[in-house]
Amino acid sequence: MRTTNELRRCAKDVFGSALKAIEPARLIKENVKLKGQTLEVAGRRYDLREVRDVFLIAAGKASAPMAQALEGILGERLSGGIVVVKYGYGLRIKRARVIEAGHPVPDRRSVAAANAVLKLASDAGKQDLVFCLLSGGGSSLLCGLPEGVTIGDLKSLTRLLLASGADIKEMNTVRKHVSLVNGGRLARALYPARVINLIISDVVGNRLDMIASGPTLPNETTFEDAVEVLSKYNLIKKAPRSICSYLERGVRGIDDGGPGKNDPCFKHSQTHLLGSNVLALEAAEERAEALGLNCIILSSSITGEAREVAAVLVSVAKEVLANGRPVPRPACILAGGETTVTLNGRGMGGRSQEFALAAALGLEGSSHHIVVLSGGTDGTDGPTDADGAVVDTNTCRRARKKFQLDAADYLSRNDSYHFFQKAGGHLFTGPTRTNVMDIMMALIG
């Protein structure tokens, strides 16, 4: 039997292994190799003697370390590129221009970045090869404004969508259709250059055209879908008029909404999903097994209200205790995905901290050692400096006895951050410059 302290250490260790597996530089190095004039990308070979220039375009939270690692591999063979990152996320990259821009709400620099990328695309010819390095966050970093739409309009739209409760797929369905870059339009601009998409997914179910609003992937949505999302969240009247009339023109067929999968512009393009929640979970599983824990991965596409999903994870942990199922003790139950929090209070927190606090309440009174960890792979949880928290069967009791904290009260006010600030248990990971959603786990001693 493992003590609570041992389990807490194991949980952090397992989480650390998950994060390591999705480091952008590592993913690039594992998947891209250059031997002489032969480039190997995720097992597929390219003869660089047939290629004139190699460019890179990178957009998203992970774009800087992905680009830096790719430059390290390609060296002088890289002719140039554009790397668009969130403010403060820039890294030194010799052969590419690094542009910092607004996220999650775009700004003028996002427009400048889109224009620079479109310029590069139009310069790239048939004999050129363009790496497109895409990760979550790209939608707001690259904003090619359609005629009549201002950056102010796009900022308003983004703020409305962020506050609406629309999920990332719904948001990006709209953003794809108010753009000269997204929804495959960049692929069209790049044509006839060869394109290799390397992607780190922050989307449940890894729908590739949704990541960074899919600038170089076939568009699987329509103007009608975009209008439907606005209508679903009652945004038709609130959204800027320029955007609504642009979408209406689209519905009437004046624009095609971005190239579909049979469009010739995708003929010379390959796409590789390098990093995802599944990869992080598999690394976590491997580490947990090395630590002697019996492992099971429930799902990499968990969604739902954080506190409810936490209750389900706790009930599985209790089943391990009661009946040695679904795996015998000592056990590690893993899950990944992205939960949501419905705000009822004015507290401070994030979905991972709220998950952990709800789990602590569910674990209270259990006679056996159980630890639950919940953390974001991007290193931050909500608008806080923490990334999540680790709790055990004694967390609530200790908080009550030692600090007079009522965990249920903190949860009801969505104030998980302040609970853990006072009671201890926060995970402080710091920005990881990558994102494959969240990891949750229960360890049973």
Place this chain on the structure above:
Amino acid sequence: MRTTNELRRCAKDVFGSALKAIEPARLIKENVKLKGQTLEVAGRRYDLREVRDVFLIAAGKASAPMAQALEGILGERLSGGIVVVKYGYGLRIKRARVIEAGHPVPDRRSVAAANAVLKLASDAGKQDLVFCLLSGGGSSLLCGLPEGVTIGDLKSLTRLLLASGADIKEMNTVRKHVSLVNGGRLARALYPARVINLIISDVVGNRLDMIASGPTLPNETTFEDAVEVLSKYNLIKKAPRSICSYLERGVRGIDDGGPGKNDPCFKHSQTHLLGSNVLALEAAEERAEALGLNCIILSSSITGEAREVAAVLVSVAKEVLANGRPVPRPACILAGGETTVTLNGRGMGGRSQEFALAAALGLEGSSHHIVVLSGGTDGTDGPTDADGAVVDTNTCRRARKKFQLDAADYLSRNDSYHFFQKAGGHLFTGPTRTNVMDIMMALIG
């Protein structure tokens, strides 16, 4: 690969096997054997030559078929007994008196039943053996009123508790302390007779003293706990004054709140848990495996908001599809427990139907055959004649195209019953006269 129709048939078959495993008569016959003068109960032997009279006391939804089966085994060796059932649940039992009483709100007959049971208990002596057959529902069927408390008071209290959102453990913590029978008090009245408790559990985690408010089991709660529950749900001022003052007298130590586990009255008593959600799940697993499905039981103690738990089950089903985890296809993911529904609309339904409807929405658009079934083991779901529902990936689309039904709208109004009434998919099991909570499953073809 299995078609949707095959999977629907499998799901119903698996659910049927789960129900069969927890039939009260079957559980009694499997666990109680009489060979000459030797009585064997769940592997433990009793020499009936040392026993004068054998009595039975049965209370709960399953009491009539349990008692009938026990009478079938004991025959003339049974001297008498009292069987308390919900109105309409009576069966013919020759050697015991059958009393029908109020459920879920108690009535005068519940008081008469308690008095009859206490009379039998005081008549039973040291050489007698008393079987106590307990199942869910017993709390309201046996009401021994403490001094100063009327049946009207107890009805009011029960209605307040039922509407409060308190869970069954919290409700029974209160009910144990407003009773001359519950919380072990019947065990005290039975002493020094020998007692064999045979139990079918409808409580998450199978805490035995909570089933039927534990009339013959050690009381693990206190008057303070009971007052705390009332206070948690703001019922102190709303509850009948007679009950509050009785509880206050208890807190001051005038009553002991029922015998604890070291009380001598439990010296000659044995307790066997015959049926539980785990047993139903294991039978379901066995049947699913016989049907060629790879099985996993997630938990037998699932709690939480029905639609949220449904989303988690769907996400596990999608993981099976995407990555062959936690088990490869064709698969059956099983879970059991008792979810809750927070009412937002004025629709009609129950937790199992709401679970199924939420699952149908989560499954929509999946390209593969997946079926979800959710049903109550007591055969009824909420205040409806249905027991749950079976859905698949095409349920919402078919309802929309064929019947112009918007599944999301029905779910938002908690109107799952009318959705399935129009779209099809209801499970009609009919009362099973037993209850081990609910079963949910996802089958992936």
